[in-house]
Structures are given as C-alpha cells and as structure tokens.
Amino acid sequence: xxxxxxxxxxxxxxxxxxxxxxxxxxxxxxxxxxxxxxxxxxxxxxxxxxxxxxxxxxxxxxxxxxxxxxxxxxxxxxxxxxxxxxxxxxxxxxxxxxxxxxxxxxxxxxxxxxxxxxxxxxxxxxxxxxxxxxxxxxxxxxxxxxxxxxxxxxxxxxxxxxxxxxxxxxxxxxxxxxxxxxxxxxxxxxxxxxxxxxxxxxxxxxxxxxxxxxxxxxxxxxxxxxxxxxxxxxxxxxxxxxxxxxxxxxxxxxxxxxxx
Amino acid sequence: xxxxxxxxxxxxxxxxxxxxxxxxxxxxxxxxxxxxxxxxxxxxxxxxxxxxxxxxxxxxxxxxxxxxxxxxxxxxxxxxxxxxxxxxxxxxxxxxxxxxxxxxxxxxxxxxxxxxxxxxxxxxxxxxxxxxxxxxxxxxxxxxxxxxxxxxxxxxxxxxxxxxxxxxxxxxxxxxxxxxxxxxxxxxxxxxxxxxxxxxxxxxxxxxxxxxxxxxxxxxxxxxxxxxxxxxxxxxxxxxxxxxxxxxxxxxxxxxxxxxxxxxxxxxxxxxxxxxxxxxxxxxxxxxxxxxxxxxxxxxxxxxxxxxxxxxxxxxxxxxxxxxxxxxxxxxxxxxxxxxxxxxxxxxxxxxxxxxxxxxxxxxxxxxxxxxxxxxxxxxxxxxxxxxxxxxxxxxx
Amino acid sequence: xxxxxxxxxxxxxxxxxxxxxxxxxxxxxxxxxxxxxxxxxxxxxxxxxxxxxxxxxxxxxxxxxxxxxxxxxxxxxxxxxxxxxxxxxxxxxxxxxxxxxxxxxxxxxxxxxxxxxxxxxxxxxxxxxxxxxxxxxxxxxxxxxxxxxxxxxxxxx
Numbered sequence: 001x002x003x004x005x006x007x008x009x010x011x012x013x014x015x016x017x018x019x020x021x022x023x024x025x026x027x028x029x030x031x032x033x034x035x036x037x038x039x040x041x042x043x044x045x046x047x048x049x050x051x052x053x054x055x056x057x058x059x060x061x062x063x064x065x066x067x068x069x070x071x072x073x074x075x076x077x078x079x080x081x082x083x084x085x086x087x088x089x090x091x092x093x094x095x096x097x098x099x100x101x102x103x104x105x106x107x108x109x110x111x112x113x114x115x116x117x118x119x120x121x122x123x124x125x126x127x128x129x130x131x132x133x134x135x136x137x138x139x140x141x142x143x144x145x146x147x148x149x150x151x152x153x154x155x156x157x158x159x160x161x162x163x164x165x166x167x168x169x170x171x172x173x174x175x176x177x178x179x180x181x182x183x184x185x186x187x188x189x190x191x192x193x194x195x196x197x198x199x200x201x202x203x204x205x206x207x208x209x210x211x212x213x214x215x216x217x218x219x220x221x222x223x224x225x226x227x228x229x230x231x232x233x234x235x236x237x238x239x240x241x242x243x244x245x246x247x248x249x250x251x252x253x254x255x256x257x258x259x260x
Numbered sequence: 261x262x263x264x265x266x267x268x269x270x271x272x273x274x275x276x277x278x279x280x281x282x283x284x285x286x287x288x289x290x291x292x293x294x295x296x297x298x299x300x301x302x303x304x305x306x307x308x309x310x311x312x313x314x315x316x317x318x319x320x321x322x323x324x325x326x327x328x329x330x331x332x333x334x335x336x337x338x339x340x341x342x343x344x345x346x347x348x349x350x351x352x353x354x355x356x357x358x359x360x361x362x363x364x365x366x367x368x369x370x371x372x373x374x375x376x377x378x379x380x381x382x383x384x385x386x387x388x389x390x391x392x393x394x395x396x397x398x399x400x401x402x403x404x405x406x407x408x409x410x411x412x413x414x415x416x417x418x419x420x421x422x423x424x425x426x427x428x429x430x431x432x433x434x435x436x437x438x439x440x441x442x443x444x445x446x447x448x449x450x451x452x453x454x455x456x457x458x459x460x461x462x463x464x465x466x467x468x469x470x471x472x473x474x475x476x477x478x479x480x481x482x483x484x485x486x487x488x489x490x491x492x493x494x495x496x497x498x499x500x501x502x503x504x505x506x507x508x509x510x511x512x513x514x515x516x517x518x519x520x521x522x523x524x525x526x527x528x529x530x531x532x533x534x535x536x537x538x539x540x541x542x543x544x545x546x547x548x549x550x551x552x553x554x555x556x557x558x559x560x561x562x563x564x565x566x567x568x569x570x571x572x573x574x575x576x577x578x579x580x581x582x583x584x585x586x587x588x589x590x591x592x593x594x595x596x597x598x599x600x601x602x603x604x605x606x607x608x609x610x611x612x613x614x615x616x617x618x619x620x621x622x623x624x625x626x627x628x629x630x631x632x633x634x635x636x637x638x639x640x641x642x643x644x645x646x647x648x649x650x651x652x653x654x655x656x657x
Numbered sequence: 658x659x660x661x662x663x664x665x666x667x668x669x670x671x672x673x674x675x676x677x678x679x680x681x682x683x684x685x686x687x688x689x690x691x692x693x694x695x696x697x698x699x700x701x702x703x704x705x706x707x708x709x710x711x712x713x714x715x716x717x718x719x720x721x722x723x724x725x726x727x728x729x730x731x732x733x734x735x736x737x738x739x740x741x742x743x744x745x746x747x748x749x750x751x752x753x754x755x756x757x758x759x760x761x762x763x764x765x766x767x768x769x770x771x772x773x774x775x776x777x778x779x780x781x782x783x784x785x786x787x788x789x790x791x792x793x794x795x796x797x798x799x800x801x802x803x804x805x806x807x808x809x810x811x812x813x814x
Contacts, residue, residue, distance in 0.1 A: 097307050
C-alpha cells in the first residue's frame with residue numbers, strides 16, 4: 001500500500017508539495033487495501049506493501065516492523081501461533097524443551113495476589129537496542145535497517161554469547177544435525193537461531209505466520225510498521241496503554257503487549 | 261643479580277612419564293572435542309538454558325590463572341622485589357600456556373569451530389567478546405616480548421618498561437574476562453561492574469596457588485631449590501589474595517541483596533540453591549577460603565605439606581566459585597514478568613538443570629593438560645629455571 | 658646427546674613423508690582420472706554460461722547472500738534456492754536427491770575436486786517437497802478451536 005510513496009516521497013527527494021500529494025495517495029491506498037483485506041478474512045491483514053520490486057529494494061530504514069499482542073484476546077491453551085511458526089519455519093519439538101528449538105512459546109502468567117491468569121506468546125522481541133547484536137563477536141547477530149533482528153548464520157560461530165545476553169530466552173542453539181530444512185528458513189547445527197519475524201514473508205508483503213494463524217483463532221497479534229504513525233498498529237499503540245516486556249532494561253522491544 | 265644461571269630441564273624418567281601422562285589427557289580432550297563437533301552439543305549437558313557449561317568453567321579458570329600467574333614476574337620487574345626475579349621467566353611462560361589451554365577449550369566448544377577464520381576476519385567492535393579476542397592475542401604478544409627482553413642481554417634494560425606494559429595488559433585482560441559476565445544486563449546473577457575486580461582478585465589468588473604448586477613440584481622432581489623465605493612470602497601473599505577474593509565476592513553479594521530485583525537470586529544462591537549453595541558455602545567459602553587462611557595466616561615455619569594442601573584447597577574453592585558463578589548464574593531463571601508466577605513449555609520460571617557429560621569433562625581437562633604440556637616443553641627447550649634456588653647462587657656471585 | 662638423536666629421528670620422519678607425497682604426485686598420470694558426470698539442469702539456461710558458473714558461482718552466491726541476509730535485497734539470480742530448484746536431481750520416486758546422495762548436482766563436482774560444501778549444513782539441498790492439500794489445511798489444532806469456541810461464548814454472555 002505504501003509502495004508508491006516509498007519509491008517517491010522517500011528516496012528521490014521530492015518537494016514538500018509532492019509529499020502532501022503523496023500522503024493523500026498513501027491514505028487512499030491504505031484504505032482501499034484495508035477494505036480489501038477485511039473482505040478477504042476479518043482480522044487477517046494482507047500487507048500489500050511490497051511486490052517483487054519492493055522485495056529487491058531491501059530493508060527500508062524508515063520502517064520499523066513490530067507487533068502488538070492483545071493479551072486479553074490470547075486464548076489460554078491455544079498454541080496456534082507456535083504451530084504456525086513450526087510449520088512455516090520447519091522446526092519441531094522432540095519433548096526435550098531445554099535443547100529443542102524455541103522460536104516462539106506460550107507463557108502462562110498468574111498474579112499470585114489476585115490469582116488472575118493470562119497467557120501470551122513470547123518470541124524474539126526485535127529490540128531497537130538488541131543486546132544480542134551488541135555482544136556478538138562476529139556481527140552475526142544484527143538488526144536490519146527495518147528493525148528486524150536476525151542471525152546471519154554465515155558468520156555465526158556458535159559461541160552462544162547472544163543467548164547469555166538476551167533478556168527473553170528468545171534464542172536457541174541447534175544441538176543436532178538437521179536435514180530438509182525449509183528453503184526459505186535455513187538453520188543448521190552449531191549455530192544460533194530465533195524468530196526472524198518471518199522476514200521472508202515480510203519482504204514479500206505478507207504478515208508473519210503467527211499473525212496469520214492467530215487471526216483465525218482470536219486475532220490477538222497485530223503486525224505493522226510502528227515507525228509510521230498512520231499505520232493501524234501505531235494508532236492502537238497511541239490510543240491504548242501498552243507495555244514492553246522488561247521495558248525497564250531500555251532495549252526498546254518492537255513487540256508490545258496490551259492488557260497484560 | 262646479573263649472574264643468575266638459568267638452565268633447561270634435563271628431562272629424566274619422571275619428566276617423560278609425566279609428559280606422557282599429560283599427552284594422554286590432551287588426547288582425551290581432542291577426542292572429546294571431535295565427538296562433540298561431530299554429534300553436536302546434544303551429547304553435552306549444555307542446553308538453551310545452560311548455554312555455557314563445564315568447558316567454560318575450565319576455560320575461565322585457566323584464563324584467570326594465566327593472567328594471575330604473570331604477577332610473579334611483575335613483582336620483580338614492576339614492583340622491584342628482586343627476590344622474585346629468578347622466577348620471572350617461568351611465570352611468563354606459564355601465563356602463555358595457561359591462556360592457550362583456556363582458549364583452546366573455548367574455541368573447541370564453539371558450535372562451529374571450523375569457522376575460526378570467520379571470527380578472526382569479522383569483528384564487531386561493540387562486543388566485549390571481540391575485545392577479549394584482541395586482549396588475549398595481545399597478551400600473548402606482550403608476554404613473549406617480556407620474555408625476550410628478560411632472556412637477551414642486549415635488551416635487558418627494557419625489562420621494567422615491557423614488564424609494566426604486561427602488568428597493565430593483564431589487569432585489562434582480567435577486567436575484560438569479568439566484563440563478559442558483568443555486561444549481561446538482563447541477568448540478576450551477573451550485570452555488575454564488581455565482577456571485573458572480583459575476577460582480578462581471583463586471578464591473583466588462583467594464579468599464585470598454581471605457581472606455588474608448580475614450583476614445589478619442580479623442587480621435588482628436578483632438585484631446583486626454592487628459598488624458604490621466599491616461599492613464606494608467597495604464602496603470605498596467597499592469604500592476602502584469597503582474602504581479597506572473599507572481600508569482592510562479599511561486596512558483590514551485599515550490593516545484590518540491596519537491589520530488590522536481585523534478592524531472588526541471592527536468596528536462591530545463599531540459602532536454597534541446593535548444589536550451588538553447597539558449592540558456594542562448603543567448597544568456596546569454607547574449604548577454599550577460610551580453611552587455607554587458617555592454615556597459613558600468621559604462621560612461621562609452615563611445612564611444605566601444609567603449603568601444598570593450602571594451595572590445592574584454594575584451587576578447589578576457586579573452581580567451585582567459578583562453577584557457581586557461571587552455571588548457577590544461568591540455572592536461575594530469567595525474570596521476564598516480575599511479580600507474576602510463570603509457566604511455559606520452555607521451563608519459564610523453573611531453575612534449569614545441568615548435568616555435565618564426560619566429553620565436557622574431557623575437553624576441560626584436555627585444556628588444562630595442554631597448558632601443562634606446553635609448559636613442560638618450554639622448560640625442556642628454553643632456559644627458564646635458575647640453577648639452585650636462584651637467590652643464593654646470585655648472591656654468591 | 659638425547660637432543661641430537663631426537664632431531665635425527667625427526668629428519669627421518671619428515672623426509673619419509675615428503676617422499677611419499679612426491680611418489681603420489683609422480684605416480685598420477687594425466688588422463689587416467691575420469692571426469693565428473695554433471696547432472697543436467699531441469700530448466701532452460703543458467704544465469705551465466707557454464708564456464709563462468711564453474712569458476713564464479715561461489716562469489717555470486719556470497720554476494721547475493723550478504724545482500725539478501727543483511728540488507729534485505731533479495732536479488733534474482735543470486736539465490737541458492739534458485740540454483741537448487743533448477744539443478745535438483747530426481748530420486749526416481751517423485752522427489753529429489755538430497756546432498757547426502759552422490760548424485761546431487763553440487764556433489765558431482767565437489768566430490769571430484771574434494772572441496773567441502775558448507776551450504777547444506779543450514780540450507781535445504783533440494784526443493785521443498787509438495788505438501789498435500791489435506792495436510793496443509795489442518796494447521797490450527799482442534800483443541801485451539803474448542804478453546805476459541807469457549808472464548809466466543811464467554812464474550813457473548
């Protein structure tokens with residue numbers, strides 16, 4: 001939806017007037033797409049922000065991809081997002097949680113004072129100041145221009161310092177040899193991995209697998225550009241109180257939680 | 261002091277037997293590393309929760325010893341205590357070999373040890389780990405230079421200067437080692453600047469204990485005398501160093517107890533951490549600190565046996581201490597949602613369990629063996645040890 | 658004394674090694690070694706002529722991988738998945754050979770040249786097997802659907 005504005009208002013240095021026109025067009029396009037998306041399937045937002053052209057253009061530094069989890073809509077016992085992530089990225093559990101891949105997990109919280117329980121998915125929080133990227137000796141852990149935190153496995157030597165530094169237990173180490181990985185999600189023994197925010201889908205203009213799956217069973221996860229104040233997700237964040245896990249650490253996670 | 265006569269070790273049956281035994285240990289270490297690399301870390305006790313295990317305890321222990329053992333040389337050329345000068349060469353060589361032993365473990369435990377060239381060609385200069393790589397390689401270069409100026413007559417006058425650089429470098433190096441843990445902002449068992457001076461104190465104590473033991477072993481097996489007075493001084497120093505480790509450890513834990521979000525960890529470690537509590541109080545505080553201090557403090561005419569037992573206890577306590585810091589610190593669950601009771605399929609809120617496997621032990625011992633093998637080879641090849649006790653033969657000349 | 662003798666022993670060992678290697682080099686005559694049989698690609702022409710590919714495929718892949726992983730610029734033609742799709746070797750059972758088979762396209766040359774391929778430690782070495790439609794639809798477990806129904810009821814009340 002913002003592809004037009006991206007290629008003009010962004011990089012070619014158009015004048016302010018052109019910028020205004022552009023905003024109007026963006027709004028129109030966004031509206032059109034939103035309507036279309038709602039018609040397709042309520043809750044599933046098909047982010048038509050990219051095409052093959054946008055895909056080749058690379059990560060846009062003006063964007064910051066993020067998620068918003070509405071905990072009140074997250075169904076206790078539902079693991080739709082986890083299963084979707086497994087299917088999409090080709091990882092599976094073998095009943096040994098400590099050494100299994102853990103890209104995303106459901107955490108159940110209980111307030112000991114009131115007895116109230118909540119449940120929420122926890123995955124890589126795609127921090128603005130990721131501790132994993134700071135400590136990585138080779139620069140294998142890095143943050144893409146659009147805020148997605150990834151492991152470049154061509155550089156990862158498997159030292160696991162990032163796992164020590166991550167406040168969220170969001171990274172796992174591949175303990176065993178693998179075969180028949182998903183072509184779009186390479187992963188291998190001796191390297192560290194974690195949620196990629198489905199970067200292969202995002203670059204094609206499709207929302208992450210967990211978001212798509214959740215839309216079918218609760219619609220608790222929203223995905224979008226949190227750097228764009230006009231995006232749906234930014235409007236919700238601006239309207240309601242949301243929080244970041246361990247926000248006190250100052251790492252500014254890109255995943256936010258509401259009603260926690 | 262100019263005429264201390266240094267000679268090589270002459271070998272002999274006991275020398276070769278010990279070297280052979282140590283080579284076996286190194287072979288076991290190499291086999292363990294291959295086994296781990298081939299099968300993946302699934303054959304170790306390490307996991308996504310205890311990401312650094314027994315090999316890292318060995319590696320940190322050896323690296324800390326490496327920087328500490330250099331202090332004998334520093335006492336001579338930086339602090340002008342000339343009695344220590346005859347020991348300087350051995351001290352420098354041990355510093356290098358222990359560092360190499362520790363680093364070998366770290367490298368062989370990597371998930372992809374075959375990518376060492378990647379680590380050497382891609383530096384992330386924000387990473388304390390990458391700084392440490394530079395600190396370690398720089399340390400070896402500085403200590404080699406230090407040995408060269410000590411062992412050549414033409415450059416001997418530079419010894420105090422190079423010695424000073426080496427001393428400052430080793431302080432920085434141990435600061436770096438401590439900071440690997442100190443910089444972990446999210447984990448209440450770490451995330452403290454006190455870890456850096458704590459590691460320096462540990463290096464002084466454990467490095468000295470190792471030096472004393474190796475020097476006493478040489479005295480027995482190679483009839484290289486050791487001045488009694490010097491040994492008494494070393495034992496007094498050991499007491500001071502062991503005390504200072506306890507001091508910094510105390511500061512670390514007291515400040516933690518005062519920090520609300522860390523109280524959970526402190527009460528776990530100090531009161532109900534099971535094995536870790538036992539290791540901390542039993543092995544580290546009592547057996548590794550209080551007992552050796554009681555054995556050695558303020559005594560004259562301490563027997564060799566007592567000196568050996570005291571040093572060994574310090575090392576056992578030190579190993580337990582590092583085990584508690586590294587393994588215990590990771591076992592304690594990360595707190596994502598303060599104030600809530602949490603459960604998940606990935607053991608959130610649960611203390612992680614860790615049972616080291618044999619390959620891990622093999623790798624760790626292999627690294628320690630490598631340090632000693634290299635030291636023995638160096639002693640055989642280079643003139644590191646003074647004839648007699650060094651001091652008296654220098655005085656006589 | 659003992660130094661001298663161990664040095665002599667070392668010289669003997671090293672010269673033996675050198676002679677063995679030399680004998681191997683002289684013994685191998687050109688022309689006796691068979692050339693690798695390279696499997697044919699499934700689709701038309703490659704992104705570059707075979708002699709260019711043979712020499713530069715790794716630099717092309719590395720260029721493409723750094724751009725796509727780190728910058729998010731997914732350049733057509735620089736993708737390993739593209740190579741794999743086109744050069745997949747049928748296993749005769751409707752699927753494709755993985756790199757564990759000597760028939761695999763990459764292995765044909767790499768085995769011959771004795772160059773280790775690191776790619777497939779992480780990357781898939783064959784195109785993704787086609788998922789049957791029946792498998793693809795049941796992504797949401799029944800328990801989750803039941804829980805969702807409960808939740809919807811609760812909201813309605």
